[in-house]
Amino acid sequence: xxKGAPVLKVIHGSLAGIAPVETGTLGQRVYSGLRDYLxxxxxxPGQKLTLRELAAALNVSPMPVREAVRRLAAEGxxxxxxxxxxxxxxVTKPRFRELLRIIHPxxxxxxxLGGQLVENNVVFAVLAYxxxxxxxxxxxxxxxxxxxxxxxxxxxxxxxxxxxxxPGLAQVGPASNYSxxxxxxxxxxxxxxxxxxxxxxxxxxxxxxxxxxx
Numbered sequence: 001x002x003k004g005a006p007v008l009k010v011i012h013g014s015l016a017g018i019a020p021v022e023t024g025t026l027g028q029r030v031y032s033g034l035r036d037y038l039x040x041x042x043x044x045p046g047q048k049l050t051l052r053e054l055a056a057a058l059n060v061s062p063m064p065v066r067e068a069v070r071r072l073a074a075e076g077x078x079x080x081x082x083x084x085x086x087x088x089x090x091v092t093k094p095r096f097r098e099l100l101r102i103i104h105p106x107x108x109x110x111x112x113l114g115g116q117l118v119e120n121n122v123v124f125a126v127l128a129y130x131x132x133x134x135x136x137x138x139x140x141x142x143x144x145x146x147x148x149x150x151x152x153x154x155x156x157x158x159x160x161x162x163x164x165x166x167p168g169l170a171q172v173g174p175a176s177n178y179s180x181x182x183x184x185x186x187x188x189x190x191x192x193x194x195x196x197x198x199x200x201x202x203x204x205x206x207x208x209x210x211x212x213x214x
Contacts, residue, residue: 030058031068038077038088045090048081132200136162140192147185157181161192 034054037043051069055062069086072078079087111118137158144154149171156168157178167174171181178186195203205211 026060027064027067030060030064031071033058034065034068034072035077038072043088045088047088049086049088051084051086054086129200132204133162136192136195136200140188143188144185147182147188149181149185157185157189158192161189162196164193164196 043049051062051065054069055065058065069078069080073080073086076089079089081087111123137155140158140161141151141154144157145151149157153168153170153172156170157172160166160168160172167177172178178189181189
């Protein structure tokens, strides 16, 4: 906790643990106290509060609380709702890491898997793979839909082709086969199977002009 911020007693999910804020740079002290209380995880995700509740718990007027809440909402630590209500957002691990980076720009918060440190380039590579994978499913689904397949058939055919998993749903389900598709759609699914079998990047890199210029 930052020096000079109000001391907060840990009472999980309750505002009773917030100590009254002393005078002097009141707005900053309210902001620091609320921020540290949120960072300690002492409020439930999705919990709804009001400015009056916070002001009463801190024993201050609503004005500094309102300014502190606005700053925290801009940082993504709180969510503003109608009727002057406030909600503690549901924080996933990526969101928590981003929130921590905004509040403490110089903090070192590495990703760990099985107790082992994961390098940033590995994290970015995984995110890139997921993005390309989802993009391929969307593109194949749109192409199959535009060539006459219904939405369920197009989506399932795109997914099973990229994953090489066999039957899909609807017209390409277990009770049918891919012969119901047109020649173009079969070639499209075949390309999807090849793309998925080579784990996306291998084939996509070969199709880029820069690869052949080298």
